[in-house]
Amino acid sequence: MAKRVSLVVAAVILLLLALNFSGLxxxxxxxxxxxxxxxxxxxxxxxxxxxxxxxxxxxxxxxxxxxxxxxxxYIPDSELMLLNKAPVNEPIAVSPELFRLAEQAMKVSELSGGAYDITAGSLVNLWGFGSGKSFSGQAPAQIDEKAEPAFAKWLESGQVSVAPDPAAIAEALKKTGYKTLILNAKDRTITKTMPVFIDLSSIAKGxxxxxxxxxxxxxxxxxxxxxxxxxxxxxxxKPGNEPWRIAVREPVLENRIQTVITLNNKGIATSGDYLNYYEVDGVHFSHLIDARTGYPEKHRLASVAVVNDDTGIADAYATMFMVLGEKAGIKLAEEQGIDAYFIYHTDEGFETRTTGNFSSYILDK
Incomplete structure (x- = not known):
């Protein structure tokens, strides 16, 4: 009897293997x-x-x-660039996808008080971080002689050799402002009331x-x-019923390993300047431009990661927090219940702070 059962089991295994190899x-x-x-x-x-x-x-x-x-x-005939080239005060019909991203970005701009702004393309190009040609001029007056060598070295890591002239920055600011865009959901049109340059790089990757x-x-x-x-x-x-694991992109924090998280049907976006910044007398300069001032943000926030159901929104939030800085950013994230992980410079090194439910995504180390 036992022999017969063994033969049956063996036959079943052979059948399963045959089905497997046959693709059935x-x-x-x-x-x-x-x-x-x-x-x-x-x-x-x-x-x-x-x-x-x-x-x-x-x-x-x-x-x-x-x-x-x-x-x-970077594509001259992309839908966004055709919108950028369109006349002022003329409603332009756009695709559902472009309209949706513009709507989302406008809400983030409002939330940030204008610090985050997709119409700041002229400023981004001026500082050499966009698709346009960089500007050559004199260093801004607020960057003193002591800071100038470090500032020049930092600029070389971008696409400009010297900082834009304050007058050029002031002129670019006149062509910046998310409130200059009129979005008509019924007709799905976008109207520029000023010759702004819209840049969606802060939300498009997500x-x-x-x-x-x-x-x-x-x-x-x-x-x-x-x-x-x-x-x-x-x-x-993953196969084997193991969760996907990713390490949050962050500076090397002394005496600790990278933060590893897992998510399910959510996105995470990270923004940081810890590889591209300099600090003079406690003032931190990064490659991110504050649309309210026209100058790089100056604070001690090194990196921020944001989790959201929508990866595009997480992308925009991460950029927004980097422009706002650690104090205003953490305060806003806590008020809005946004899942975020902040890493900021201190005199002793780096410190971290989580908001919302971000800590629930961190795996035990």
Whole structure:
């Protein structure tokens, strides 16, 4: 009897193996794809029991090409650049995707009191961090002689050799202001009441992450990790039922390892200047421009990571907090219940602070 049972079990195993090798009984496996987009890189890992990798890859690439063609300031005929070139006071019909991102960005601008502003493209270009040509002029008066050598060295890491002239900054400020945009949801039009230059780079990468995720989900894939330029979205688990784990991009904090988190169907975006800043007499200068002043933000916030259901919004929030700084940023994040992780400079090194539910995503170390 025992021998007969053993033979039956063996037969079942052989049958399952035969089905597996024949493709009738598919196995779950992990697929990885990488590439370049939006002037940066992208990578995707997903779990599937299908063998349609080429079809899925084509869908992901198509999604990224569409985002680039809609939102890029480096493509002359992108939808965004056509809007930037459009006449003032003329309603321009735009795609649902561009209108949605503009709406989201306007809300973040309002929340930040104008510190975050997608119409600050002229300022970003002026300081050499955008798609436009950099400006050569005299250093601003507020950057004194003691700071000038360090400031010049910092500028060389961007695309300018010297700081813009204060008069040029004042002129660019006249062409900046999110309230100069009129969004008409009924007609889905955007009207510029001033010749502003709209730059969506602070929200487009996160949006691109979500679009790639949607492309995967259209193929029935619900276990993945999508990353574009450092912004990430996670859903489901890896093979073996293990959670996806990612390390938050951060400075080297003395006597501690990197913070590792896991998420499910949420996105995380990180903004930081700890690799691109200088400090003189306790004043911290970064590459991020405050749209209210026209100058780089000056505070001690080194990095901030934000978790949100929408990766594009997380991207915008992270930039907003970096411009606001640690004091105003942490206060706003606490008031709004935003899941964020702040790292800021102190005289002794770095300190960290979490807001909202961010600590719940951190894995035990």
């Amino acid at each position: 009984f598919p196995t779950t496996h992990e697929v990885e794809s990488t590439g370049r987009t939006m002037g940066t890189t992208w990578s995707v890992k997903y779990v599937t029991d299908e063998s349609n990798e080429e079809e899925v890859l084509a869908s992901m690439k198509q999604a990224l090409v569409k985002v680039n063609q809609q939102m890029s300031t 949006y691109g992450v979500d679009e790639v995720a949607h492309a995967l989900e259209a193929h029935g894939i619900t276990r993945y990790m999508v990353e574009v330029g450092g912004e990430v979205r996670l859903r489901g688990k």
